[in-house]
Amino acid sequence: MKAWPLLAVSCSLHRSGSSDPYCIIKVDHEVVARTATVWRNLNPFWGEEYTLHLPLDFHHLAFYVLDEDTIGHDDVIGKISLSKEAIAAASPRGIDSWLNLSHVDPDEEVQGEIHLDVKLLTEAQGPRLCCHIIEARYDLAPRDISGTSDPFARIFWGSQSLETVTIKKTRFPHWDEVLELHGEEGPLRVEVWDWDMVGKNDFLGMVEFPPDVLLQCPPRGWFRLLPFANAEEDAGCFLFYFITLPTSSFLPSLDDTVTPLAMLDEVSSGESRQDIATQLVKIFLGRGLAVPLLDYLNLREVSRTTDPNTLFRSNSLASKSMEQFMKLVGTPYLHEVLKPCVNRIFEEKKYIELDPCKIELTRTRRISFKGTLSEEHVRENSLGLLTGYLGEILEAITGSVDKCPPAMRVAFRQLHQRVKERFPGTENEDVKYVAISGFLFLRFFAPAILTPKLFDLRDHHADPQTSRSLLLLAKAVQSIGNLGQQLGRGKEQWMTPLHPFLLQSITRVKDFLDKLVDIDEEALEAQPRLLFPPSAVIKEGYLHVRKAEAGALVPRFAFKKRYFCLSSENLSYSKAPEWQVRTSIPVCRVCAVERVDENAFQQPHMMQVVTRSREGQLDTLYIQCKNVNELNQWLSAIRKASVCNEGMLPSCHPGAFRGNRWTCCLQQDRTVQGCSRTHSAVTLGDWSDPLDPDAEAQMVYRQLLLGREVLRWVCMEKSAVPEPQRAHTAAAAAHLLAVIEDLEKAHKALEQQEKEQAGGGSLHP
Structure with a gap:
């Protein structure tokens, strides 16, 4: 498991003088993530970070940069491909640098596997090679307009060659042919091609076996198709293997001044502390020891601080651990508190600006029927909008004591006590409040307001106008979190009109913090060690659904719009969120969650949920999502919810059974084993991940x-x-x-x- 940050990519010049670039990530040619499009930009900055859970048997991780076109297909600008071998051999620090994009050569875009059984027999008249070409599967690159291929296989042994028959319109050919060659020696090469009536055939991949392998260990089984031998491999990042580290090695007594945990803090670099903090918090959270861990780190930090004004101002292991703990435990709480107001700001799209240097009077025509307003009117109107939004945010936060997770409240209570003991006296009365509000307001609420997408509050980044409004609100929330101590000291004097509202809010914030830490530590004993209760909603939203049925072409209206809700116990859907009649599928019966080929229903962004009934029968539910990001999110969420299920299918059909045959492999038996291997181990990491100490x-x-x-x-x-x-x-x-x-x-x-x-x-x- 590794977080792969997408920072910046320098794109080549588009023919029109501009590009609309976005980036996609593929694991073994399966798209698992897509960034937002940066419009009209040759040097895009995405700033998006993804955590990918990779299976141990993956082969390649690839990053593609594309130019989005409103008409026709998107143009591929370039790619970076990282092989598993290169990733494993890379430095433990990973990669944090610029990498050159390589040209995308169709002959190198090899995907898929081939099933072979090879025998080399010694006879009186000379050696005889029997190559049983059984089938190929999954993601042979579709080269035809129909989204399929017309594949055939060709073998080379010495100076001789033979071909199989061509299987029309399929990405999962089943040849079951034995090709025999006599009297030669040398390596065996098996190639797969897509037959074209007009023009040259398209290369789909190859596999080669040296003579000693043919003699000593004849190939038998599935083999990954490779590009031609002159294809270059790129350097890679770092692969993590799963190894257990006992928490007892790190959890010290609070009286210890020198511990392994303290040593880890000392030897870790500043840029790596966030990753270290995240993993430590998850490990101890899984053992029910996260709060004692934070108490130890905070006590160590507080005891080493002499000036209360610098408390938790550095990016120490203590401050990073508290920050990551709030994200892991408090994300549902954050959503409940901030989502209504954030959604309102996005929907209303009001023009807000207080800085005279940034006011654009031409934009004020949208808010006035009398023409352009003066600068003073714009500031007054912006001040009213800001105080209105801030009032709603502050009301939601200060009224959320009972909604805050008990683990967070106990951690804040202990922090409150440690700071109070270290800095007593009336002159330090506010220090215990600032210590807590510095985390809760400055490192939790304010960043979520500034970038809602990174906290899963919104599916997309804000437009420039809304982003400016969010920035002003985040600045105001930070000032409230500082209890007004920095007001008037900075360069942004244009924020002064907002100061009276901020100062009036301080009393409410202190009262809120007093109530927040008023909790008994025994409240944690009854709390589960999971990130969320079993019945909590993991993901929900409108999707289009259809049950599997045999038949001809399915019309578009056969898919019904339904509201889906996923918990760790059930996947259910109904006509609307408040609808009483619901169809519910126990998560424990899910045995595969996979993509569906676009040509199966002539519709994009399709997935299937395969379940097993009590009688042992397999049932398939087809679901259509709005876009590839939503598809990946739902795939990941359901896969993680069913991660512990028994009887998961090793393979399934990425097509549909229509016209008395599967659209993917053309098999006419509805119950035949799937032609594509499943990908239950490929998921996206987020706050709702199951705890995995290993x-x-x-x-x-x-x-x-x-x-x-x-x-x-x-x-x-x-x-x-x-x-x-x-x-x-x-x-x-x-x-x-x-x-x-x-x-x-x-x-x-x-x-x-x-x-x-x-x-x-x-x-x-």
């Missing part, structure tokens, strides 16, 4: 590897730590070095296990 611990392991030399130096008592603590520090470093050694052994054992599983003559895991 996966989270791998990030900590990576950080320990990066800090190994520092730990060795400390272990030899050569650090700058004062003499009385040097021995304790060395002992803590030695403890972590022992943990690293144990994990390395487990890591090597897992690598060896993977190699053994990949053996036996089959290149397919």
Whole structure:
């Protein structure tokens, strides 16, 4: 598992002098994420970050940059392809640099697998090669306008070659042919081509076996199709293997001053602390120990701070852990508090501006029937709109004490107590409030208001006008979170008209914080260790649905618009959210969640949910989404909800059964085994992810590897730590070095296990 940030890509010049670029991410040619389009820009900045859960048997991770066209197909600008081998060999730090986009060559866009059974027989008249070409499957590149291919296979052995028959209009050909060649020696090459009546045939991929493999271990099984041998491989990032790291190694006593956890804080770099904090919080959250972890980190931070004005101002492990804890535990709370107001701001699209240098009077015609307003009128109108929105936001926040998760409230209560003990006296009366509001307002509510899409409050980024309104609101919320301490000290004096409202809000905020920390720590004992209760809604929204039926072409109106609701227990849908009559599917019966070929129903963005009834019969529900992002989100959500199900299908049909045959593989048996392998392990990471301590611990392991030399130096008592603590520090470093050694052994054992599983003559895991 790894977060792959999409930062910036330099695009080549479009013929019209501009481009509308966006980026898509593919795992083994399956699109798993798509960024927003940056309109009319040759140097786009997306700033979007995705966490992808990758299966251990994946082959490639690819990033494509495309130019969106309103008419016709989108143009491919370039791509970056990262092989699994290159990713595994990369530096543990991953990649944080510019990479050159490569040209997209159709002969290198190879996708799919082929099923072979090869035998090399020794006879009196010479060697005889029997190559049983059984089938090929899944994502052979569709080269025809129909979205399919007309594939045939061709084998080469020495100077001889033979071909199979051509299977028309399918991406899942089933040849079941045995091709025999006599009296030659040398490597065997199997190629797959798409036959064209006009023009040259299109290359779909190849696999090659050297002579020693044919003699010692004849190929038998599924093999991944590869591009021609001159195709170049790109350098890659970092692959994480799943290794367990015991939490008992890190959770110290609050009286300890030198601990492995403290050492981890010291050896971690500033840019990596957010990732480390996220994984640590998830690990301890899964064990029900997140609040004690935060209390230890906060106590360590508070005890080392001498000036209360600098408390939690740095990006320490304590501040990052609190920030990530709020996101993990408090995202449903954040949605409930802010979503109504944020939606209103997006829908109303009001022009708001207080800075005289940024006011555009031409825009005021939208809000006045009397022509252009003066600058003063614009500021007065903007002030009224801002105070109105702020009043609604403040009312929602200060009235949300009972909605705040108990774990957050207990963590804030402990923080409140630690700060109060460290900075007593009336002169420091506000410090205990600022410590909490600094996290809750400055690092939680304000960033969500500024960029709602990154907090799942909206599906798309705001337009420039709405984005400016959100920025002004976020600044105001930050000032409220600082309890007005910075008002009038900055350069933005044009915010002064808003100061009276902000100062009046401080009393309400303090009262809210007092109520927030008024909770008994025993309230946590009855709380589950999951991120959300089993009955909580994971995802909901309108989709189009249709049950599987045999028959001819399905008209568009056969898909009904329904409101879907997914929890960890059920996937249900009805005509409207408030509708009483609902169709409910237990999540425990889901056995596959996959994409559907566009040509199956002549409609895009389709998915299927395959379930098994109590009688053992497989039923399929076809669902259409609005766009590829929504499709990926629903695929990911249902896959994660059903991650622990037994009896998940290894394969399914990406087409539909119409006209007495499957549209994908053309098989006429409705119950025949699926022609495409399933992808239940490919998901997007978000706040609702199930806790996976093994996966989270791998990030900590990576950080320990990066800090190994520092730990060795400390272990030899050569650090700058004062003499009385040097021995304790060395002992803590030695403890972590022992943990690293144990994990390395487990890591090597897992690598060896993977190699053994990949053996036996089959290149397919």
